[in-house]
Amino acid sequence: MIRVVVVDDHKIVRQGIIAYLNTVQSIEIVGEASSGHEAVELVRDLQPDVVLMDLVMENGTGVDATKEIMRFLPDCKIIILTSYYDDEKVFPAIEAGAFSYLLKTASANDIVEAIHKAMNNENVIEPKVASKVISGIQGQSKKPHQQLTKRELEVLLCIGNGMTNQEISDKLYIGIKTVKTHVSNILAKLGVHDRTQAAVYVHRNRLLE
Amino acid sequence: MIRVVVVDDHKIVRQGIIAYLNTVQSIEIVGEASSGHEAVELVRDLQPDVVLMDLVMENGTGVDATKEIMRFLPDCKIIILTSYYDDEKVFPAIEAGAFSYLLKTASANDIVEAIHKAMNNENVIEPKVASKVISGIQGQSKKPHQQLTKRELEVLLCIGNGMTNQEISDKLYIGIKTVKTHVSNILAKLGVHDRTQAAVYVHRNRLLE
DNA sequence: TTTTTTATCCGTCTAAAGTCTGAAATTTTA
DNA sequence: TAAAATTTCAGACTTTAGACGGATAAAAAA
Numbered sequence: 001m002i003r004v005v006v007v008d009d010h011k012i013v014r015q016g017i018i019a020y021l022n023t024v025q026s027i028e029i030v031g032e033a034s035s036g037h038e039a040v041e042l043v044r045d046l047q048p049d050v051v052l053m054d055l056v057m058e059n060g061t062g063v064d065a066t067k068e069i070m071r072f073l074p075d076c077k078i079i080i081l082t083s084y085y086d087d088e089k090v091f092p093a094i095e096a097g098a099f100s101y102l103l104k105t106a107s108a109n110d111i112v113e114a115i116h117k118a119m120n121n122e123n124v125i126e127p128k129v130a131s132k133v134i135s136g137i138q139g140q141s142k143k144p145h146q147q148l149t150k151r152e153l154e155v156l157l158c159i160g161n162g163m164t165n166q167e168i169s170d171k172l173y174i175g176i177k178t179v180k181t182h183v184s185n186i187l188a189k190l191g192v193h194d195r196t197q198a199a200v201y202v203h204r205n206r207l208l209e
Numbered sequence: 210m211i212r213v214v215v216v217d218d219h220k221i222v223r224q225g226i227i228a229y230l231n232t233v234q235s236i237e238i239v240g241e242a243s244s245g246h247e248a249v250e251l252v253r254d255l256q257p258d259v260v261l262m263d264l265v266m267e268n269g270t271g272v273d274a275t276k277e278i279m280r281f282l283p284d285c286k287i288i289i290l291t292s293y294y295d296d297e298k299v300f301p302a303i304e305a306g307a308f309s310y311l312l313k314t315a316s317a318n319d320i321v322e323a324i325h326k327a328m329n330n331e332n333v334i335e336p337k338v339a340s341k342v343i344s345g346i347q348g349q350s351k352k353p354h355q356q357l358t359k360r361e362l363e364v365l366l367c368i369g370n371g372m373t374n375q376e377i378s379d380k381l382y383i384g385i386k387t388v389k390t391h392v393s394n395i396l397a398k399l400g401v402h403d404r405t406q407a408a409v410y411v412h413r414n415r416l417l418e
Numbered sequence: 419t420t421t422t423t424t425a426t427c428c429g430t431c432t433a434a435a436g437t438c439t440g441a442a443a444t445t446t447t448a
Numbered sequence: 449t450a451a452a453a454t455t456t457c458a459g460a461c462t463t464t465a466g467a468c469g470g471a472t473a474a475a476a477a478a
Contacts, residue, residue, distance in 0.1 A: 358455080
């Protein structure tokens with residue numbers, strides 16, 4: 001029996017989910033919560049296998065609850081069940097420790113499947129969300145220059161135009177020492193050894209144009 | 210009366226030209242030659258205003274004759290009359306001092322006109338030849354890097370790849386001082402101030418790829 | 419609110435880059 | 449053959465780049 005806790009601030013939603021899950025033999029609903037805080041306490045007491053967690057709630061968000069739960073019960077599989085799939089929701093949730101990410105457009109059967117897969121350590125991610133996650137991963141291994149700060153990028157483009165530190169200093173109205181600091185940081189981030197290679201980098205990656 | 214000498218190693222060509230020119234009031238044929246050497250001697254004696262010169266002849270080329278004539282009679286207008294219009298013929302001829310350049314496909318009237326214009330210090334250049342001359346002039350003001358020597362171009366491409374002087378020195382098996390000399394010359398020829406700008410130049414002009 | 423990131427700046431120091439002058443050997447061109 | 453361009457290298461010198469350590473204030477994120 002898979003012990004499940006359902007968290008959602010809308011009672012009608014909880015009831016719908018619970019009603020269906022109770023028809024599934026392998027699943028046992030051991031508790032329900034209507035807020036993040038409530039959820040944390042409930043999970044601490046019940047130590048469930050799975051938590052179905054809404055993200056947007058009135059008292060305490062699902063992300064905070066997820067973070068908190070992972071702290072004392074890291075093996076608990078938290079399945080996010082929400083209607084949002086924008087960056088601002090998805091990444092923090094996954095970062096917080098969510099195991100799967102479902103949208104409320106998912107069928108009841110999808111939820112059951114996700115619970116079963118969670119017990120087999122299989123993640124489930126909605127297609128719409130998956131693309132976000134992928135681009136998020138790409139964000140991790142993004143091109144060197146994309147991890148530059150705005151100012152550093154400005155300086156880099158100047159280098160790409162063949163400007164000297166002094167010229168950059170004059171153009172951006174900052175001290176030459178500051179320019180040097182930026183240049184050093186840029187070289188480190190790009191993984192090159194001098195400004196000439198940085199300039200080559202700019203052109204090879206078509207950063208100008 | 211415009212005093213003209215006709216130079217061509219084919220008697221039939223000379224006769225044809227002379228026959229027509231004799232019908233022109235303002236023109237007087239004062240002599241004819243069948244080789245470059247002969248032409249030089251004839252011109253030295255007769256001091257004509259105009260020389261109609263073939264380029265390809267058996268004894269002594271028209272280019273050499275032209276050069277020689279310009280040495281002792283620089284005001285003499287030498288009109289090249291030939292069937293060739295390739296680079297190897299055109300440039301040496303003009304460089305030697307030819308005043309106009311006609312093709313043998315020109316009409317008799319074109320020749321007369323060229324002679325008259327020559328007396329008014331107007332050059333005549335066949336359209337087909339003109340394009341060569343233009344690109345020749347462009348050759349004078351060709352892209353900076355095209356006036357680099359082979360070695361300098363090698364070094365420049367290394368710079369375009371972000372290499373340091375030491376690395377270039379190692380790669381080309383030459384001293385670092387030599388590299389510096391090349392770099393300085395390159396910077397001067399390209400009109401840039403440092404190697405970074407040189408690298409930018411390389412990429413802007415797509416010298417690599 | 420506390421912490422982290424960002425943008426700014428200083429001084430010192432070393433290595434690299436670049437200039438200038440001069441020069442010798444080789445190759446190319448006239 | 450003579451003249452010009454190319455390639456090579458040297459010494460002395462100046463300037464620029466870049467590394468390293470440290471520091472501060474503002475902005476953004478946790």
